């Protein structure tokens with residue numbers, strides 16, 4: 001993995017997701033996006049073959065940064081306020097993508113689906129035996145989450161990229177939180193926060209019938 005990305009620390013990323021929820025259990029977008037920025041750094045450290053993925057995530061983070069810092073910024077403090085604003089002002093189109101291609105709701109939905117992949121993948125890393133194949137873990141988590149939303153060509157490219165992933169031990173070391181055993185322990189503590197953020201977001205999107213936003 002590239003030395004320039006050696007400042008990556010998965011614990012810091014996971015803490016962002018822990019900090020996401022306020023007392024009312026609303027998802028605070030600044031922490032949510034901070035978590036994603038950290039994940040982009042890690043993706044960049046995996047080499048050029050993953051750049052099509054990191055670019056897509058980075059673009060989506062930039063769209064959200066534009067909304068969170070733009071003229072309507074007061075509506076973009078939490079996921080809940082964003083959904084209420086965009087749905088209430090008809091800024092989302094459930095039928096076509098072309099009308100509001102950069103709405104916050106559709107952009108976060110893509111990240112939200114990817115968060116499910118991350119949750120499943122990290123859970124796989126945490127619970128698998130030492131000699132488990134990361135390509136297999138990645139493929140299984142991908143097939144159980146994001147794959148349903150991607151066309152054949154993306155699924156194919158992703159499957160090829162997975163074959164270049166480092167071994168499980170290297171992954172755990174790349175988290176920069178100490179020896180592999182400590183990384184596994186950290187995952188046990190941190191994963192419930194990702195799960196919580198995911199399930200609160202999923203419920204919110206389901207309540208507003210936004211889970212299929214094109």
Ligand SMILES: CCCCCCCC/C=C\CCCCCCCC(=O)N[C@@H](COP(=O)(O)O)[C@H](O)/C=C/CCCCCCCCCCCCC
Pocket residue numbers: 010039040042043052053056057110111113114117118138142146149154158171172174175214
């Ligand atoms: C030390 C271990 C830590 C693990 C950290 C992993 C870091 C990576 C975190 C997340 C990566 C997944 C990001 C995927 C975002 C996909 C968003 C998406 O679905 N975009 C598609 C739809 O967008 P619109 O066109 O509707 O705007 C877009 O078409 C697809 C683009 C590229 C393909 C995305 C493939 C996702 C594969 C997920 C596995 C990532 C493998 C990372 C390896 C660790």
